[in-house]
Amino acid sequence: MNKRITMLFTIAAVAVMGATLFGSTYTQTQISGQSFDMSKMDIDMMDKIRQMGGLQLVMPQAFAETDCGALADTGRNVVEFNLTGESVSLPIMGGESYNAMTFNGQVPGPTLRVTQGDVVKMTLTIPADEITGHGNDMHASQMTALAFDSVNPGESVTYCYIAESAGVFKYHCSGVHLVGMDAHVLSGMYGIAIVDPINGYKKLMVEKTSVSNGQVSLDRQFYDADALEFTLQFNQLYLTDGNYDMSKMMSHQNTQSVINGMQFGYTPNMAHNLLIKGDVDADFFVVQPWKGLELKQYQSQLMYVENGQHVRLFVENQGNEPVFFHIVGEILDRVTQGNRVQSAATETWLLGGSQNMIVDMVFDEPGAYALVNHDYASIYSGSLGLFVAGDPFDLNPLLIEAGIISEPVTSYAYVLGNPSDAVPPMGMNSIAHPAVNIHGLYTDDVASEMAASGDYAVLWEIIPQVAGPITDALKALGRT
Numbered sequence: 091m092n093k094r095i096t097m098l099f100t101i102a103a104v105a106v107m108g109a110t111l112f113g114s115t116y117t118q119t120q121i122s123g124q125s126f127d128m129s130k131m132d133i134d135m136m137d138k139i140r141q142m143g144g145l146q147l148v149m150p151q152a153f154a155e156t157d158c159g160a161l162a163d164t165g166r167n168v169v170e171f172n173l174t175g176e177s178v179s180l181p182i183m184g185g186e187s188y189n190a191m192t193f194n195g196q197v198p199g200p201t202l203r204v205t206q207g208d209v210v211k212m213t214l215t216i217p218a219d220e221i222t223g224h225g226n227d228m229h230a231s232q233m234t235a236l237a238f239d240s241v242n243p244g245e246s247v248t249y250c251y252i253a254e255s256a257g258v259f260k261y262h263c264s265g266v267h268l269v270g271m272d273a274h275v276l277s278g279m280y281g282i283a284i285v286d287p288i289n290g291y292k293k294l295m296v297e298k299t300s301v302s303n304g305q306v307s308l309d310r311q312f313y314d315a316d317a318l319e320f321t322l323q324f325n326q327l328y329l330t331d332g333n334y335d336m337s338k339m340m341s342h343q344n345t346q347s348v349i350n351g352m353q354f355g356y357t358p359n360m361a362h363n364l365l366i367k368g369d370v371d372a373d374f375f376v377v378q379p380w381k382g383l384e385l386k387q388y389q390s391q392l393m394y395v396e397n398g399q400h401v402r403l404f405v406e407n408q409g410n411e412p413v414f415f416h417i418v419g420e421i422l423d424r425v426t427q428g429n430r431v432q433s434a435a436t437e438t439w440l441l442g443g444s445q446n447m448i449v450d451m452v453f454d455e456p457g458a459y460a461l462v463n464h465d466y467a468s469i470y471s472g473s474l475g476l477f478v479a480g481d482p483f484d485l486n487p488l489l490i491e492a493g494i495i496s497e498p499v500t501s502y503a504y505v506l507g508n509p510s511d512a513v514p515p516m517g518m519n520s521i522a523h524p525a526v527n528i529h530g531l532y533t534d535d536v537a538s539e540m541a542a543s544g545d546y547a548v549l550w551e552i553i554p555q556v557a558g559p560i561t562d563a564l565k566a567l568g569r570t
């Protein structure tokens with residue numbers, strides 16, 4: 091028997107031995123430590139296990155629940171999540187493009203949202219004309235990427251798992267038998283799963299102070315668990331001539347820092363210039379690289395919130411470098427990781443690679459607030475975007491004069507919508523966004539499908555229609 095065959099035989103034997111030892115518990119998704127009772131073990135059997143390399147070899151198999159039929163029959167809610175691995179060309183700043191690898195023609199891939207205890211039934215399909223195989227590793231599954239392995243072009247593989255832990259979890263391509271995982275992930279094959287806590291999110295408490303009879307005292311303010319939600323995924327690109335360059339990754343020489351796949355994707359565009367400065371070419375922010383209606387889904391958009399509104403951010407570091415998450419002019423009122431609060435009233439929170447957090451916060455005052463990775467190299471190479479809270483630019487009178495709205499609005503999202511790539515699917519404590527516009531690193535096919543669905547504002551079609559009335563209103567109000 092050669093060495094390779096011996097190894098395979100050993101692994102198979104240990105798996106069989108494990109099944110015997112664990113009895114019926116082996117068929118469960120996750121085997122708890124308590125089911126292993128040393129006092130009841132046959133000593134000869136223990137020796138045999140030791141000789142075969144130990145029980146740890148059993149564990150990946152034990153965790154790898156792929157029997158979708160058995161899980162569907164348990165009475166749990168089953169959520170299907172279908173991914174397609176596709177290599178496509180996508181734009182980068184400067185009118186250039188790069189050879190991206192994607193799930194479903196978009197970077198990041200679609201966000202999965204489930205409730206703790208749900209069964210996730212994930213299917214990865216690789217089209218026959220795709221240039222390479224791909225894999226998948228969902229961190230929410232607590233399953234080794236080796237168990238799923240990889241899928242060849244022209245094939246489709248399904249697996250199931252129970253989302254047992256609440257929180258935000260990365261998912262990513264695991265390459266071809268784990269080879270090339272860095273190239274695939276850093277070229278765009280990543281996304282997140284949000285697992286809502288089974289009992290919902292907690293109310294938010296924010297500490298303020300108040301004055302009464304000359305005495306300053308603590309004034310705790312409570313916000314309902316329901317929140318307006320955004321997803322923010324940080325990553326980098328390491329490119330030479332539009333292709334992933336492993337040597338740049340090894341030396342941490344990133345060429346672009348991205349939030350949800352784009353550099354500076356949440357900065358003002360020409361419509362904002364018109365509304366605020368009365369001139370489409372009058373830039374008012376330090377970087378506005380994605381402006382021009384012809385950019386369609388790639389035209390930069392801003393993220394809008396109301397003042398005094400509970401806002402929840404699902405943040406994931408998909409990349410290879412740290413993220414020092416900070417919002418200029420604000421404090422992160424609560425930071426949660428997994429389902430445990432880590433901090434309150436913090437200025438910045440550090441996320442290592444493949445680490446995440448949920449930020450709960452309230453923007454008290456009208457204003458434009460920059461979100462950054464507070465590493466200057468990262469800011470200058472793209473990790474910078476804007477939240478706009480309330481009506482800091484006094485646009486309500488203008489929008490009413492132009493006939494776009496009839497009553498003042500509490501956030502510009504009612505007029506312009508929030509960017510679709512930053513808006514997660516609805517969960518149990520989600521406040522619906524007033525409107526959502528099509529924005530993101532999507533292929534034209536994906537953007538066309540979204541436009542055809544009727545669920546999104548297509549700003550590149552709407553803005554030309556309202557540009558005239560806005561210009562007239564600006565003149566009527568003496569703002570030009």
Ligand SMILES: [Cu+2]
Binds near residue numbers: 223264265275
């Ligand atoms: Cu891949």
